[in-house]
Amino acid sequence: MIFGSKGEVFDVAISGGGIAGSTLAGLLGLQGFNVCLVNAGSKPLWNPDQYHPRVNAVNHASIRIFRHLGVWEDIRSKRVNPYYQMKVWESHTKGVIQFEAKEMRVPHLGAIVENTVLTSSLFDLLERQPNVSVIDNSRLKGVLVNDDNLDLHTDSGHQVQCRLLVGADGVNSISRSLSNIGLKEYISGQQAIVAEVLADSHDGHTAWQVFLPNGIVALLPLEKGKYSLVWSCHDEHCRTLMALDDVAFCEALTASFEERTGRITNAGKRYSFVLRQHQAESYIADRVVLIGDSAHSILPLAGLGANMGLLDAASLSQVIGESRKRGRDIDSRTVLRRYERWRKGENALVLNSMRGFKFLFGSRIQGSRVIGGAGLSLVNRLKPVKRMLAGFAMGDVGDLPLICSASRNADI
Secondary structure, eight states, rough: BBOOOOOEEEEEEEEEESHHHHHHHHHHHHHHEEEEEEEESSOOOOOSHHHHHHHHEHHHHHHHHHHHOHHHHHHHHHHHEEOOEEEETEEEEEEEEEEEHHHTSSSSSSEEEEEHHHHHHHHHHHOTTTTEEOOSSEEEEEEEEEEOOEEETTTTTTTTEEEEEEEEOOOOOHHHHHTTTTEEEEEEEEEEEEEEESSOOSSSSEEEEEEEEEEEEEEEEOOEEEEEEEEEEEHHHHHHHHSOHHHHHHHHHHTTTTTTTTEEEEEEOOOEEEEEEEEEESSSSSTTTOOGGGTTOHHHHHHHHHHHHHHHHHHHHHHHHHHHHOOOOOOOHHHHHHHEEEEEHHHHHHHHHHHHHHHHHHSSOHHHHHHHHHHHHHHHOHHHHHHHHHHHTTTTSSSSGGGHHHHHHOOO
C-alpha cells in the first residue's frame, strides 16, 4: 500500500527496504501491526533476461521464513537454483571438506537466489497487505523522541509518527547514527569481486570454495552453465585482478580452481566492493532497534550474511508479537532487550567464527594455512562434527525463531 498522510501513528516504522527490512514488514503485517516501510529506492523489479550481480545462498531457515510469508512459490517461479553439494579446499595443503545433501539426510543444502528475485516478491506481498504502507525513494533524515512516540523526517519531505523504529538501512545505517549507537568494526583490508561467469564443466548444483594464499574464491551455481563469482582478496590483488582483460581474468580464475570446474570461458561485468565486518555496540536505543547489516556485517565466507538478517527479522517479529499478546508495550526497553540478548549472542558467535576462518585461511602466514587445511580434512572425517557444522550453516540448529523450526517445510 502506498503511504498516505493520514496523521496516524504507526506501530512500527522500518528504515530500509532490503531483504531484512521488507521481510520484517511482511511478518509484522501478517500479525496485524500497522507498519510503514521507508525504502531508499524504487520498487525492486526482476528482469528474467538478466542476472542480478548480487546473489544469496538462501538456507533452510530463510526458506521457511519465505514459506511462512507465502512468497516462496512466487520466488521459486522466477529463478531459484538449489545446490546439493559444497566442496571446500585449501590450495596450499590440499586439505578438503565436502558437504552433500544426501549425507546430511536433507533434500538440499540451500538455494542460490538473486537479490531482485527476493525483494521483488517481497514488495509484491507488501502491496497486498492493507496495514503496510511504503514510502519509496526516501531516506530517514531525522528522529525526534516524544513522550509517546517518535517523529520521523525523511529527505523526501514525508513525516511519519511511530511507536517503534527499526533500523534495517545497511552497513552505513542512518538509524544507527541518529540513535548514537556505537560500532565495533574489524578492518579487513580486503575487497570482493563479484561477476557472472561461464564454465565448460558445470553440473549446475555444486558450490565451490577455495582458500588461496592471496584470497578466497567461491563459485555459486546458477542455471545454464553459469556461476556467480565472489573473489575476496587483499586490496592490491583486487586492483590487479580488476585491471586484467576478460581473457586473462578467466585464466586466473581457472587456475585458482585448479580446473575442477573446467575452464572458465567467459566473465560478465566485474564489480568490486570493500569488505567490512562489524557489530553494533548495542542493538537497541530509545524506541529504536537494529536488524541485519545495520546491526552487524560479516565477511562472505559462508553465505551467512542475508540469512543472519532474516533470522533477526523473524526473531524481532516473534518477540514483539508475543509481547503484544501479553499486553506489553512493544517499544519498551524490556521487550527490546529480549531481542537484543537473543540475536546479539547468536550473531557474535558467527562473527567470531568467521574471523577465525579468516585468520586460518586468509592469513599470509603459511603456518596458519597448514593448520587450517589439516583441520578441514579432519572435520571431513568426523561425521558428527561435520553434520553439526552443516546444520548450523543450513539454519537447522541453534536458537531459532518458531517459524524457522526444523520441523517445518524447507523444500524447494
